[in-house]
Amino acid sequence: MKRILSFLRSMRFANALLVGVALCCGLSSLLPQGKELSCYAESYPRLYPLIYRLRLFDVFKSWYFLLLVALLCLSMLACTLGMLRRALRGGKGEIERAAALPDTDALGEGGLERLRLYMASIRCREEKIGESFVFHKNGFGRWGTFLIHLSILLTVIFGAMALYLPRVTDESCRPGASITLDDGARIAVDSFSMYDEAGTLDYASVIRITLPDGRESAPQEIRVNYPMTFGPYKVFQWTYGAEGAVLARAADGSTDFFELDRGSILSLDAANRIEYYGLYEATPEDGAGESYVFYEIAVVRGGVSESVREIRPGETVTLGEVEFDFLDPYYPGLRIKTMPVRAANALLETAFVLMLVGLFLSFYLQPVLVKADEKGWTAAGPRGEKMRMELRRRFAPEKEEQT
């Protein structure tokens, strides 16, 4: 058991797993991932059996990749626990142990005093134990490696939760209408625009979310990169679409909404109708100004067809006693993410911060532990390298040449 644990904890095993994960990543770049199987069969008929058997079309869901990740988690767990134990134990008796270490480098006449001055100048604490001096600082830095590995482990766990638990659907909805989700929640789109006030392309919808229990959010604008969160729902400005739509208003005040497909006919009776040919985009002929969209229609009155016309969104055509308002054809496509475990995102982002803090501690707050006496000095601890090099440069006779 002990041998298994020490193998799991070994850096050699960790490196082998990391190389394995990197190789899988490389493998995934050889073929486009996640397409229909028939595409691979058509494009690579000879290699197809291999592609299928090794799941090269979806490497990140293959058994060997998942096994590597599982082993990496296990190895990370084992080594993180070891690091925790070392970090907790490391501080205790560390200074006494350092005081007993043999010197690795000699100090000349007056060297000890100069070394003490130098160590004080870099804000090291000094302890005198017997004949030896021990200088130390940045004890907190020993938590760095523990934090790095713990955070990577947490990233994999919370990352999997944040990635695979939510349900994501893409829906489109006209301004003024709403979408009802399976659980009864409702997302209403109040408005949609494609340009901001300065005329820059910037898709934005104003939406409201109503939870299944009836609680309703205030209206909020969502834009690309700036989604809205309410309850377990996160709604993203995703795409947009264009489709002709008409609001018919009768004399008695009643209204009817129609979506138009190419070739749709809005008939009042056998002799009066509007024939819809399509929605087009055009740029002004002189090239000045922005492009615009228009509806192409023909109106038939009393059985007589008028010539084909362009109608801009917002314009009205009257036929008999009915007014047809041609609406803005654009509508937003929304991405709706339902998150059953809402804390997963916050936990994952905390793990990210821990990772950066751990790396910072590990690289820039390395513990310093130097022992010195009249005869010489030594830099202790697994991170003694920087101090050793600096002290050798300052206190050793070897001349620094141009590097």
Place this chain on the structure above:
Amino acid sequence: MTTLFYISLGLYAAALLAQLAGVLAKKEGPKKLAWALFVLGLLAHIAYFAWRGVVAQRLPLSSQFEFSCGFALGVALVLLVARTRVNADRIAAAGMASVALLMLYASRQNMEIRELMPALRSFWFDFHIGAAVFSYSTFLVAGCVSLRYVLQYRKGESPDSLRMKRLEYISYRLVALGFLLLTAVIVIGAVWAEAAWSAYWTWDPKEVWALITWIIYAVYLHLRLRREKSDLFLCWYVILAIPAFLFTFAGVNKLIPGLHSYA
């Protein structure tokens, strides 16, 4: 103003030639001239970059041209800082060559200033791309330092000399900084991806190659900590890792289509 870009490119190229002449002739004069030319090139580069930022009203790091131009600027700055630590002729030659080549690559891209598409207009943009530029720059300069180590080794210098130890150590410190920055690039990218695409990670080719690069350097950090491999091995490792991040930077966009294809 595009002239400023070409002036900068010309000054970098002249600096490289002067540096090479100085190294080959073993004379100090041309090397001093090289640094003067390099600093002038850098000033022109900064001025051009700032002008582009003001005109575009954003950090000019969105297209392949802007990113390569920013990458070259990052390498030039890291090289200048590295020079305060190691006064290094051959590091300078390799570094100057990298800067000049990156500028040359940039000059072959589309230089048009384009409005940022809505998908790129995010609070995270500057941090994500800025960290990437400096991460790649530190990896590249680490490669130059390692190259210097390997050349010295070949000339017969003892790997135990303080100078060789320092060279290897500086290469490691640069990799460590690059690794910290690359980690920031990946986590900021993940947070941004969640806000933009609803998922922290989509196995998009750019993400996958950033992960490969990250793993390559993580393995290096582990190997170095174990102290089982020689300094020479570690320096070769840092040199051979260069294609990985260069592919993440330029190759992925050109060869593998994905969500980052607009970059």
